[in-house]
Amino acid sequence: MAKITAAITGVQGFVPDYILTNKELENLVETTDEWISSRTGIKERRILKGDGQGSSVMAVGAILPLLEKTNTKPEEIDLIICATVTPDMVFPATANIIGAEIGAINAFGYDLNAACSGFLYAIATGSQFIETGKYKKVLVVGVDKMSSIIDYTDRATCIIFGDGAGAVMLEPNNEGLGIQDFILKSDGTGMQYLHQKAGGSRKPASMETVQNKEHYVYQEGAAVFKFAVTNMADAAAQIMQKNNLKSEDVAWLVPHQANKRIIDATANRMGLDSSRVMLNIDHFGNTTNGTIPLCLWEYESQLNKGDNIVLAAFGGGFTWGALYLKWAY
Numbered sequence: 001m002a003k004i005t006a007a008i009t010g011v012q013g014f015v016p017d018y019i020l021t022n023k024e025l026e027n028l029v030e031t032t033d034e035w036i037s038s039r040t041g042i043k044e045r046r047i048l049k050g051d052g053q054g055s056s057v058m059a060v061g062a063i064l065p066l067l068e069k070t071n072t073k074p075e076e077i078d079l080i081i082c083a084t085v086t087p088d089m090v091f092p093a094t095a096n097i098i099g100a101e102i103g104a105i106n107a108f109g110y111d112l113n114a115a116c117s118g119f120l121y122a123i124a125t126g127s128q129f130i131e132t133g134k135y136k137k138v139l140v141v142g143v144d145k146m147s148s149i150i151d152y153t154d155r156a157t158c159i160i161f162g163d164g165a166g167a168v169m170l171e172p173n174n175e176g177l178g179i180q181d182f183i184l185k186s187d188g189t190g191m192q193y194l195h196q197k198a199g200g201s202r203k204p205a206s207m208e209t210v211q212n213k214e215h216y217v218y219q220e221g222a223a224v225f226k227f228a229v230t231n232m233a234d235a236a237a238q239i240m241q242k243n244n245l246k247s248e249d250v251a252w253l254v255p256h257q258a259n260k261r262i263i264d265a266t267a268n269r270m271g272l273d274s275s276r277v278m279l280n281i282d283h284f285g286n287t288t289n290g291t292i293p294l295c296l297w298e299y300e301s302q303l304n305k306g307d308n309i310v311l312a313a314f315g316g317g318f319t320w321g322a323l324y325l326k327w328a329y
């Protein structure tokens with residue numbers, strides 16, 4: 001019997017309407033459009049406004065049209081994996097909130113936290129449930145409302161992040177298409193450079209933690225940059241080598257969108273020119289778990305069945321990795 005592979009059978013994104021431009025940020029912090037553009041590649045990002053609007057709102061915004069596109073009834077979904085660092089609540093899992101919203105009454109679900117590498121970890125994880133033959137329809141969504149944990153008086157972080165969601169459907173494939181291989185890595189010693197100090201069990205929320213702004217993203221950008229630029233490129237090169245892929249065999253690199261300079265370094269290492277690199281950092285910024293599926297969504301019409309695609313990410317933790325898939329439609 002042919003091996004069952006797990007393939008992406010549809011992709012959909014959702015971004016909120018509000019556009020936060022570099023120009024507007026110039027009024028909030030001491031920065032310039034020129035600095036942000038040249039150091040990061042970001043021009044604008046989307047922000048989810050309104051009370052009581054959590055990450056699940058954007059996840060559902062991506063998933064409902066995805067179900068339509070893939071001709072899926074909510075009750076057919078077996079599993080929902082939500083990759084996020086900004087869950088609606090600490091518990092229950094945002095995946096469960098999403099399941100209830102979309103009527104996935106037969107699904108189980110859980111959240112997965114691997115910071116900016118979360119979507120990569122989540123499709124790798126989700127693919128296992130399909131390859132064993134146990135489940136048929138796995139929804140994987142990468143979503144973050146980064147604006148909920150960003151200090152808009154800190155110019156080092158507020159210029160980078162944006163809000164958004166992207167979702168894919170994973171289903172069994174018997175033509176050998178879909179996810180072929182992945183390399184996933186983590187190193188907790190990187191915690192010191194990128195974390196959120198308070199609001200967890202180590203330092204629960206208090207008046208003091210709020211006053212000290214400890215519920216916001218803390219990042220030592222230059223240190224993270226150094227690790228990101230080498231590790232993301234290494235993982236992408238390793239997955240190519242492991243699978244005997246030459247530069248000309250790779251149709252697309254789908255990189256996490258943290259900084260255009262990190263993306264360029266990874267593409268260079270793989271021997272790819274910019275025409276084969278998916279980008280959305282200029283108009284969405286760093287949407288954390290949303291970056292990769294949002295790229296796939298915007299480039300979907302340019303993809304062909306059988307295309308070799310390499311996904312690569314680096315994020316807090318540290319976490320990083322690369323995944324090789326063959327596009328299935």
Ligand code: UT7
Nearest residue numbers: 031032035116155156159221222224225228258259315316
């Ligand atoms: O997605 C999760 C993983 N995260 C990443 O991969 C992010 C990796 N890091 C980066 O992308 C970059 O480090 C940043 C974009 C965050 C920062 O760029 P950088 O070139 O590493 O800048 P820096 O932090 O080394 O700061 C250089 C200078 C500093 O001024 P001095 O000390 O040289 O006078 C900063 O104060 O730039 C200053 N600076 C700014 N200036 C204008 C920092 N932020 C800004 C700003 N506008 N927004």
